[in-house]
Amino acid sequence: MRSRQVAGLALTVVGALLAVGCTTTVAGQAEVDSGSAGQDMMPDGMILLQEDGDGPHTFGCTVAFDACQVLSLEGAVDAGFEAELGSGPSPQLINWHQLADGAHHPEQGGMDTGLTNCSIPGASADRLSLTVYQAPFDNPEWRDTTERVFSRDFASTHADTEFESEKQLAGMRVVTMKKEIDTWSVAFFANEFYARMMVQAGESDSPEAVRDSLVETVVEGLAEGPRPPVAYAYADPYSWVPSPCALFTADDYAESWGHPDIGRVEERLSMSEVVLTHEKGNALHVRTSCQRQNEQAANMDAPSSTASPNGLTVELSHYRDESGAELSNNYDCDGDKKYSHPFGEPEKVDMELGDGHVCLIQYGRHAPGFTFKVGRTVVEITSWNLDIYDSGKRMNQVLLPPAQNVAERLAEL
Numbered sequence: 145m146r147s148r149q150v151a152g153l154a155l156t157v158v159g160a161l162l163a164v165g166c167t168t169t170v171a172g173q174a175e176v177d178s179g180s181a182g183q184d185m186m187p188d189g190m191i192l193l194q195e196d197g198d199g200p201h202t203f204g205c206t207v208a209f210d211a212c213q214v215l216s217l218e219g220a221v222d223a224g225f226e227a228e229l230g231s232g233p234s235p236q237l238i239n240w241h242q243l244a245d246g247a248h249h250p251e252q253g254g255m256d257t258g259l260t261n262c263s264i265p266g267a268s269a270d271r272l273s274l275t276v277y278q279a280p281f282d283n284p285e286w287r288d289t290t291e292r293v294f295s296r297d298f299a300s301t302h303a304d305t306e307f308e309s310e311k312q313l314a315g316m317r318v319v320t321m322k323k324e325i326d327t328w329s330v331a332f333f334a335n336e337f338y339a340r341m342m343v344q345a346g347e348s349d350s351p352e353a354v355r356d357s358l359v360e361t362v363v364e365g366l367a368e369g370p371r372p373p374v375a376y377a378y379a380d381p382y383s384w385v386p387s388p389c390a391l392f393t394a395d396d397y398a399e400s401w402g403h404p405d406i407g408r409v410e411e412r413l414s415m416s417e418v419v420l421t422h423e424k425g426n427a428l429h430v431r432t433s434c435q436r437q438n439e440q441a442a443n444m445d446a447p448s449s450t451a452s453p454n455g456l457t458v459e460l461s462h463y464r465d466e467s468g469a470e471l472s473n474n475y476d477c478d479g480d481k482k483y484s485h486p487f488g489e490p491e492k493v494d495m496e497l498g499d500g501h502v503c504l505i506q507y508g509r510h511a512p513g514f515t516f517k518v519g520r521t522v523v524e525i526t527s528w529n530l531d532i533y534d535s536g537k538r539m540n541q542v543l544l545p546p547a548q549n550v551a552e553r554l555a556e557l
Contacts, residue, residue: 189229191379191430192217192237192415199372208278209337210373211262212239214365215274215358217415223357226267226347229416235265236431239374240410242281242442257408257442258282258340265415267347274362278337287338294319294331314367318359326351330359332366339366376413378430384557385462387411388434391553392458396546397436401454407442410435420461420472427468433459454529456542458550459513461522470500473517477501498523498551514543518554523547 194217201208217237220227228235242259258275259282266272277287292298299307299321306322317333326346332339341362345351378385389411397405414430434457441453463469474480478501479489488506493514495502500517505524507513511533513524525543532542 189416190217190221190227191382191417192413193377193379194218194374195377196371197373197375201370201373206278206280207370208241209260209276209366209370210239210241211260211274211276211339212237212374213371214276214339215262215264215272215341215362216365216374217264219361219365220264220272220358223361224348224350224354225264225272225343225345225358226270227415228265228267228270231417231419236412236414236433237265238263238410238412239376240408240435241373242408243406266344269344270347271342271344272358274339274341276337276339276366282337290331290338290340291333294321294329313359313363316363316366318363320355320359328355330355330362332362334366337366376411381464382430382462385430385432386553386557388413388432388458388460389436391460391550392434392436392456392546393549394436396549397456399545399549400456400542401438403438403451405436405438407437407439407455408435409437418461420468425471427463427471429461429463429468429472431459431461433457452529455527456546457526458546459524459526461524463520463522466520469517469520469522472522473500473515476505476515476522477503497547498554514539514547516547516551518551519557521554523550523554525550 194212196213201210217227238261240261242257259278261273261275263271263273277290296307299305304323308320308322308328310317310319312318315334319331319333321329321331323329327344328342330341330343332341339362341358343355343358345354348354376387377383389409394405394409410433412431412433412435414432417428418431420427420429435455437455438451438453440451441455461469461472463472475483477490477492479485479492485506487508490506491504491512493502493504498516498518500522502516505513505515511526511528511530513526515522515524517523525547527542529542532538
């Protein structure tokens with residue numbers, strides 16, 4: 145746990161930190177020691193490791209927060225939050241950042257999605273998330289709205305919201321609103337930024353104590369100012385698994401769409417081992433994904449460009465051994481009648497890619513998944529841009545470059 149004294153002192157220099165430097169370079173990934181002592185502090189079943197990455201984390205001229213650094217896995221566990229560590233395919237930890245290099249456009253409208261968000265799944269229906277809104281990327285009008293929502297007046301006219309407390313902590317105004325049983329929404333207001341945390345902790349022994357400890361953790365993290373972004377890795381037997389956004393890079397996205405991913409980058413990572421169960425048996429693995437978007441997708445049709453919203457998601461299922469990956473790839477692609485394919489038979493693709501079957505998985509009205517296997521990993525690439533599936537030529541332009549690049553990187557592991 146960070147020192148309260150350090151947190152209090154650090155807030156006095158946060159404003160200065162936010163104004164330092166002017167660069168468009170986003171910090172790279174750091175290597176994480178898969179034998180980290182921090183793993184000993186995690187609950188049984190937790191195999192996702194988190195450590196500090198390289199820094200500083202900058203967007204344009206702004207030194208930026210990383211919500212998953214402010215609200216770390218270790219911080220959540222220390223606070224008593226019961227993380228979901230089941231063997232199902234979801235939920236996953238979610239860490240995303242807004243990359244747009246510029247202030248919010250006043251004519252854009254819509255809600256302000258924030259600069260960075262971290263979501264940690266909880267046991268049963270519990271949830272925990274933190275979103276940081278930071279100038280110049282936030283919408284000033286949306287901050288005004290947030291201030292009104294976190295007020296006594298708002299609670300007095302909304303039966304589903306109870307005003308619980310307002311405090312000054314480490315130079316921030318911290319307002320707690322109760323939404324329902326064992327569920328709170330907490331806002332942290334400072335001059336250069338504000339943040340919102342959602343806490344549902346009904347599975348914890350003392351939900352109020354968990355909430356208070358999480359508030360303390362977030363206050364201290366925000367007061368320290370932006371620090372290097374977190375890096376993730378896995379403990380054995382998945383220590384070979386790289387970051388999903390190191391496998392699907394910004395250059396890959398630009399090659400597909402012809403413009404950079406100055407929108408939002410989102411990583412999803414299994415916190416525990418996942419069991420794949422179907423007609424042929426079980427296979428153990430971890431699931432990760434990287435989604436990249438342009439500004440129009442992340443910022444709700446930004447008026448500064450005529451480009452269409454677009455994005456790509458690369459999902460990776462990393463198995464303990466290659467037989468598990470083969471099992472999954474065969475199920476997805478071979479179209480055997482003994483398998484259940486609820487949305488229709490897969491469409492086989494005749495190309496050399498990876499070392500297994502290549503096909504399009506059918507998802508009904510949703511876009512199909514372009515899937516293939518490389519060693520112990522099954523890859524699936526999807527996009528919500530349905531027009532790219534209208535012709536083979538367009539699919540090759542958008543889906544094939546990242547698929548080939550990801551396959552090459554996986555083959556080198």
